[in-house]
Amino acid sequence: MNATANPPQPLDPRTLPDHDNLPDNAYAYCVRLTGPLFMQTGSMIAYYAAGGGTIRFEPLTASSVAGMVASRFSSPLYSRDWVVANGQGHVILGDRGYDINSYDLDEGNLTVRAANLLAFDATLELKESIIPGFLTLIGTGKFLASSSGPVIFVEPPVRVDPEALVGWADCPAPSQHFDAGWMGHFLGAARGALFGTRSGEERQYDFTGAGTVLLQSSERMLEDPHVVRRLEGEVRQLGPNQLQHLSSVVQSQLQQHRQ
Template sequence: MTGGSTVHDAQSLPSNDNINSYSFCIDLNGEWFTSKGAMIAYYGNIDFAGVAAFASRAAWVASRFSSPIYTQDWVIAAGQGKLVIGDRGFDINSYDLDAGNLTIKASNLLAFETGLELKQSIVPGFLTLIGTGKFLASSSGPVIFVEPPFRADPDALLGWADCPSPSVHYDHNWMAQSFMAGIQGMFGRESGEERQYDFTGAGTILMQSSEQMRADGALVRLVESQTNLLDAQSAGSLGQRLVMRSQQQ
């Protein structure tokens, strides 16, 4: 290789640290929960198994991973070696919880140590980590930390720690003043100017520098499961609105 590129091997890769802004190297000696597809390379003897399959052999998995909708999107990496994690060129940061409680957008959570317990948040599309340990999360651009009271664009919101779950705030003045916002609202499209998450109390909110989002297949499954509550007419109406929304986008 030329041009000053660094060539890594198992010894030169960092231990539980970033290789660069877009990749992280886990010094694996045991087990980690990892998002399916996050692994980009590894050295050593590492096996990967789906969370559901692993739980049938180890009861501790079920006690640590309490989010049925997201089960099929996660695997357990077990063994010894260097495990490299990435997410399509998004920034990757590591965070340490010490007897903490943090809620994060599910599509941005990449991996976490088994000392942490994962639960499904009451806010759709988010997961909550509880306990002590390290986790990895991606972001579209650098992460910004802010304190409440604060209102956040849902697309730019990454997560929050040590504060109550947000309420939803609608800016009716924006809707009244913007004809196009009203039309988009009819088709199910919203902007940060129209709808925000409203945080109060004490704590820390994590924001992405961009509104670019990753697809969340589990969120689609969650919404689909709720359509069983609709009658035929309501389901048909919802289908038409979703078609119009996709055409608008």
């Protein structure tokens, strides 16, 4: 290890924050564990068990947590990638160097991008949103979410870049808005041509009504493999002509990403 003029001080378990980021570190968050905590697999980077005890990380299929999971976690699609942490002590979480923040819900209803959600109290109930790639938390408790850069809070009415969207609270789900110039190009094109939207300048999410929208200060969206799983389930319902059309759309999107 290279010596520096002011080397960072090692963590002291006696002075760890109970529910906060580590000192001068927006990329790691410390939770004082006193009860069950749902955590995304891979988000734990270290933990200190209190009083010589232990902290258990159990899959959602474990019989010891099955009853709680059945009543609090209503998203089978994501169940393989979550665990329940139990015990007494401090758990430190991280997510690929992204900013991590804690949020409080008070009898609230918040929908968040699944790839950004890291952990939530067992007092909250999780459901799968009708919008692919998003999960909804309902009730009272804390949850942790990561973001590419600091989070910005805005009030509707507002249109946002889909790649910058982290989630929304206490407001209706968004509708999609397409830029008038892009739509004019689309409607005037030859029948059967394939078009894709490539940025928030062409397609936005349109929020109306009361509530709060959470945005990250970057368009670097976290990829969610579960969206592919959900699409795979839908693909089984398609016929040969529809599958061929979908294959053409996928090839078109791949070409756009290569440009």
